[in-house]
Amino acid sequence: MSDTDETDAFDDVRDLLERGLSASEAIDYYATEVRGYSQADWADVRDKSRQAVNKNVRQARRKQEPGAVE
Numbered sequence: 102m103s104d105t106d107e108t109d110a111f112d113d114v115r116d117l118l119e120r121g122l123s124a125s126e127a128i129d130y131y132a133t134e135v136r137g138y139s140q141a142d143w144a145d146v147r148d149k150s151r152q153a154v155n156k157n158v159r160q161a162r163r164k165q166e167p168g169a170v171e
Contacts, residue, residue: 117124122161130161 113135117127132143133154139159145149 126161129157
């Protein structure tokens with residue numbers, strides 16, 4: 102990953118945090134929805150259950166819906 106890619110990734114995750122996502126929601130959402138990891142593979146990387154990652158991604162999506170209350 103180049104320095105530019107790392108900066109872009111940091112900016113993307115920071116934007117998610119500024120939208121009201123928790124750190125876990127932001128990183129799980131970014132890894133699965135932006136970077137393309139499967140939830141099962143990402144759960145293995147994070148040493149979490151797939152269900153935990155799925156919950157974080159669902160909550161992240163919900164928090165980004167128009168009219169969502171933070």
